[in-house]
Amino acid sequence: MKAKASAPSRRGILAGGNWIVDQVKIIDVWPQPEQLANILKQTQGTGGAPFNVLVTLARAGALFPLWGAGMVGKDLLGRWILDTCRRYKINTRYLGQTPRAPTSFTDVMTEQQTGRRTFFHARGANALWRGEDLDFDKIRARIFHLAYLLLLDGLDEPDPKFGTRAGRLLARAQAAGMKTSVDVVSEDSDRYARVVKPTLPHVDYCFLNEIEAARTTGFAIRRPDGMLDVVTLRHAAGAILQMGVRELVVIHFPEGAFARTRRGEDAWQMSLRLPDKYVVGTAGAGDAFCAGVLWGLHEGWELQRCLLTGVCLAAASLSDATCTDGIKSLSHALGLARRFGFRPPLEGLE
Numbered sequence: 001m002k003a004k005a006s007a008p009s010r011r012g013i014l015a016g017g018n019w020i021v022d023q024v025k026i027i028d029v030w031p032q033p034e035q036l037a038n039i040l041k042q043t044q045g046t047g048g049a050p051f052n053v054l055v056t057l058a059r060a061g062a063l064f065p066l067w068g069a070g071m072v073g074k075d076l077l078g079r080w081i082l083d084t085c086r087r088y089k090i091n092t093r094y095l096g097q098t099p100r101a102p103t104s105f106t107d108v109m110t111e112q113q114t115g116r117r118t119f120f121h122a123r124g125a126n127a128l129w130r131g132e133d134l135d136f137d138k139i140r141a142r143i144f145h146l147a148y149l150l151l152l153d154g155l156d157e158p159d160p161k162f163g164t165r166a167g168r169l170l171a172r173a174q175a176a177g178m179k180t181s182v183d184v185v186s187e188d189s190d191r192y193a194r195v196v197k198p199t200l201p202h203v204d205y206c207f208l209n210e211i212e213a214a215r216t217t218g219f220a221i222r223r224p225d226g227m228l229d230v231v232t233l234r235h236a237a238g239a240i241l242q243m244g245v246r247e248l249v250v251i252h253f254p255e256g257a258f259a260r261t262r263r264g265e266d267a268w269q270m271s272l273r274l275p276d277k278y279v280v281g282t283a284g285a286g287d288a289f290c291a292g293v294l295w296g297l298h299e300g301w302e303l304q305r306c307l308l309t310g311v312c313l314a315a316a317s318l319s320d321a322t323c324t325d326g327i328k329s330l331s332h333a334l335g336l337a338r339r340f341g342f343r344p345p346l347e348g349l350e
Contacts, residue, residue, distance in 0.1 A: 009140060010178065012065030012140065014068075014134075015147075016050055017126070018049060018104065018147065018148050019048050021077045022323060023105060024044070025042050027111060044080075048070075049287050050068055051068070051081065051323075052324055053145060053147075055088055056317070057291050060292075062295055064298060066090045067141055072095065072097055078125070100128060101125040102124045110321055115279045123151070123153065131169045143297065144170070144181065145181040145290075147185075149166060149183070149196055149199060167199040174204070180204050183287075184207075187215075189215075193216075201246075205247060206249045210251060217240060219236045221236055227346075231348065233258055234260070234266065250290075259293075259306075261303070269307035270345060273343050278318065281318070287317075289314040290310065293306045311337075313327060
């Protein structure tokens with residue numbers, strides 16, 4: 001399957017939504033209530049899907065134009081985001097500043113031994129953004145990637161015609177000739193039915209992890225023993241397509257990724273078999289994977305190559321505690337596959 005061609009005059013990726021500064025803290029242990037944990041190291045890095053996806057693409061060597069859209073505060077963190085974008089030649093015309101709220105930030109607590117992370121998030125200026133200033137006829141991007149649904153207060157609100165305000169924004173992009181893409185935040189709530197499902201009819205490419213796919217569909221994708229149920233995973237992807245996604249559903253998980261197209265094509269890709277010492281932190285791996293798949297969709301690559309690129313960029317991101325500093329180049333990421341190989345197929349795929 002090749003990605004359906006967009007208007008020839010369109011080129012590049014516009015990413016909008018959550019712009020976050022991650023304060024990544026490596027801790028020795030996750031403490032019990034009222035107990036102490038030691039912060040061994042702290043690093044400031046990119047956070048939020050638009051920031052992570054665009055910086056990953058820039059660092060990996062994508063040659064097409066990159067645009068950012070969203071809202072940051074008029075503060076030092078907002079300035080740092082804008083300066084970082086300019087360093088990577090990301091167009092910031094639609095990345096506004098507001099005095100009404102601070103720049104969003106997340107404290108990412110990463111356990112040293114396991115790489116597991118826990119997030120403490122301040123929504124900040126992201127809660128105010130609705131994308132009303134985006135002129136999709138003037139922005140010549142081929143793909144509009146919006147994320148994260150469930151974490152954009154202004155866009156998660158209901159809309160009588162388009163399901164949600166996000167749906168309205170995505171429909172505007174589609175009407176102008178763009179392909180639309182969304183990603184979702186992992187949240188332990190019942191809001192998926194109210195926020196995610198109504199938005200999907202206005203989405204061409206939908207990215208979810210297995211937790212988000214399970215919440216959206218109600219299917220138990222992981223069995224009680226923790227193993228993925230590949231049959232249920234397929235059914236979940238099909239159900240999400242039936243909810244209105246126009247072209248492609250991609251579900252990613254630590255073991256790899258699965259994609260199903262509207263035409264009924266399936267593709268599996270296992271993740272890399274990385275040694276434990278390689279993994280410094282898992283924050284940003286999902287966004288790195290998404291960046292790789294979007295790169296391939298933009299270029300019209302075969303679906304299998306898109307997934308391979310995604311898992312390799314995700315593997316590269318795992319080498320650093322921040323979301324994007326582990327990304328060196330696309331050739332470096334692909335070289336990790338030759339170096340480490342892939343996990344064995346899931347049970348039921350042998």
